[in-house]
Amino acid sequence: MSVKGHVLARIFEALDACERENLWPRVLHRSVPLERPKQAAHGDLATNVAMTMARTAKMNPRDIAQAIVDHLGASPDDPVITAAEVAGPGFINLSLARKLFLSSLAEGFAQRERWGKSRELAGERILVEYVSANPTGPMHVGHARGAVTGDIIARLLKAAGAEVHREYYVNDAGVQVRHLAHSVYVRAQEMVVDTLPYVGFVPDQLAPDDYQGEYIIDVARKLLEPLTRQSREGLITSPFIEILSWLQDAVVDLVMKEMIEPDLALFNIKFDKFFRESELHESGRVREAINTLRGKGLVEKRVLPPPKGQERADDEIPPTSEPLLVMRTTEFGDDVDRPLVKPNNQYTYFAGDVAYHWDKLQRGYTRLINVWGADHAGYVQRVRAAIAALGYDPKVFEVVLVQMVNLVRDGVPVRMGKRSGNFVTLREVIEEAGQDATRVFFTERTSTSQFDFDLALAKKQEDINPVFYLQYGHARAASILRKASERGIELPQVTAENLQGLALPEEMDLVQRLLAYPEVVTGAAKTLEPHRIIAYLKETIGAFHSYLTRYKSTEKVLSDDPVKTRARLALVLALKLTLGNALDLIGVSAPEQMTRTDE
C-alpha cells in the first residue's frame, strides 16, 4: 500500500470515530484530499477535509480539524502518523514515520519497470486518433507537435492501465487527393513524354490548386518505377478522369508508405491502424450513418444561409442557393447546421467523419480521444453533436487541441504551404535536433500554449536544450553507481533496512519525490497532460543535483560509513529507476553516460 493509502485509512478511521460520537452528521461518501505541502514546515502531508466539511457540518473548520486530530492517535512511536496539528484556517498537517517512506520506496523499487504504472484506468478501451495529416505530402514541423502529444498521451493512458489503440485517419477521398493525383499525373507525363515513340503528345498543365512541391516528382518516379514501358505509356496517355480512381489509390499508398510512415518511424511513432476514409464510402458506412440520422429525423434538404459577419474578400467559392442535405447539428449545441452532401452529390468531409466516429463507437471504445490542431477547433462541436445524435454519450468524445507552432528563423516567420512546396519537413527537424530533443521540445509546454519554433535557435540551443538536463540526471546517477562498482563497493538491495541510513533532510525529500512518481503518471494520464512528466523530471533532477552539490565535501554518497553508503546507493538506485521509467514513458532515451559533442 502507498504512503497515502496508509494515511487515508487512518483519517477515515478518525472521521468514523468522530461521527460515532455525533460530533457532526455522518457523510457516506467523502473525498479526502491529501497533498504534499510546498513548505516543509507544514509537515509531510496535509489535508483540508475539515475546511471542505465546514459548510455542511455548520462548524468552524478549525474545530472540526481539532476533533479529527484528537482521534487520529498520532504519536512519535506510531508506525504511520507521528504528529498531527491544526494549522491556518483549518489544515491538518501530518508528520509521518520515516520507516513508512522507506518501506514504500522499497516496495516501489521492487516493481522495476512496472514502477509508476497502475491499474487506475483498467477496463477502459480508448482510441487515440492523432496526426491524421492529409496524405498529400511529407509531414512538416507543424505535425510534429500533434504526433508527439498523441504518442505520449497514448503511452500515459496505457501506463495507467487502459487498453489503448492508436489510429491515423487517412483522408484519401476528397478533392485534395484529386489534386495530388493530378499533380503526379502531370509530373509523370513530363517524365515519359520524351520517350514516346510518336510526337504530338501534349502533357497536361498543373492546375492552380495542384501541388508544386519537388516531392511530387519523387512520387511520380516511384509510381512509374515498377511499371513496364508499355504500362507507363498507357498510363500517361490515358485521360486523367479514366484512371483517376486507380491513380488516387496508388498515389496515396505511395505517400503513406514512402513518406509518412518512414518519417513517423524515425520518430518512433507507430499506429495500430491507418484508417482509410475511402473504406467508409466504399463499404456504404457513410450512407448507413446518414440513413440512421434520417431515421431520427435529423436530416433535411434545404438551403443553408451564407455565414454571418464579414463578407468574403475573395470569390473563390460562389454562393449557391441550391438546397443540400444537412444535419441538424444545432439541436446538439452546434452553431449552424452542417451539410452532409454537396450539390454535386458527393459526401462532405463531415459526412465521412460522422461515419468514422460512429464506426469507432461501434468497435466498442469507451473513450475517443482526438488530438487535433487548433485550426480544427471549430470542428469539435459538430462531431460531438453527431455522436450525441447517434445515441452515444457525447462525453466519450474528447479533443486535445494542440496549438499552432509558428515556425520562425532568426525571429522572422517562415511561411509554409504544402501546395507551394515551401515547408520544413519533420524529417529535417529530427535529423537536425534529434528525436529526444524534439520530443522534449514539444512536450515541455501545455498543449494549449502556442509558441514559436525558431530553427536558427534550435541549432544553437544545444546547451539550453532541456533534454540534456533530463538525461544528465539519469547519467549522473548511473555514474555514481559505476564509480561504486569501480571501487569494489557492492550495490545494495533496495530494502527498507538498507535505506535506514538515510538521515539528511534532502535525502528524505528525495525519497518523497520518488514516491510521488506513480501519482504524477496517473495525474498526467487523467488530465491528458504530457508536460507533467517533464515538469516532474526537472524538479526531481534539480533536487538530486542540489543534494549532491551541497554535500560534495561532507556527506558524499560513497562515504567511509558503510551504513550511510549502503543507504545512499539504494536511494540512487531508486532514483535512477524512476528517472529511467519516466524518460521511457515519454519516449526519450535514458543514457548511462553522456559525452559532449561540441567544443
Next chain:
RNA sequence: GCGCCCGUAGCUCAAUUGGAUAGAGCAUCGGGCUUCGAACCCGAGGGCUGGGGGUUCAAGUCCCUCCGGGCGCGCCA
C-alpha cells in the same frame, strides 16, 4: 460580427485542478570544481498573475465584463 484557445518576472513557460509566502529555465549581476560528472549548484535583482467586478473561509485557477494576441467561421480537409 460570432465561436474556440490564450494572457503569469525582460523572454520562454510552471503552479499538485480552489489551498498556506505564485515557482523554474533563459537573459543580467555575484559566488562555487585537487576528492561520487560544473551539460551542475548557491545567491541577488526582477510580479497589482492584462484591467475591473463577482462567487467563499480561501481565486493565477470558477462566473460576468472590457482590453490585447492566436485559430476558425459555405458546399476544403
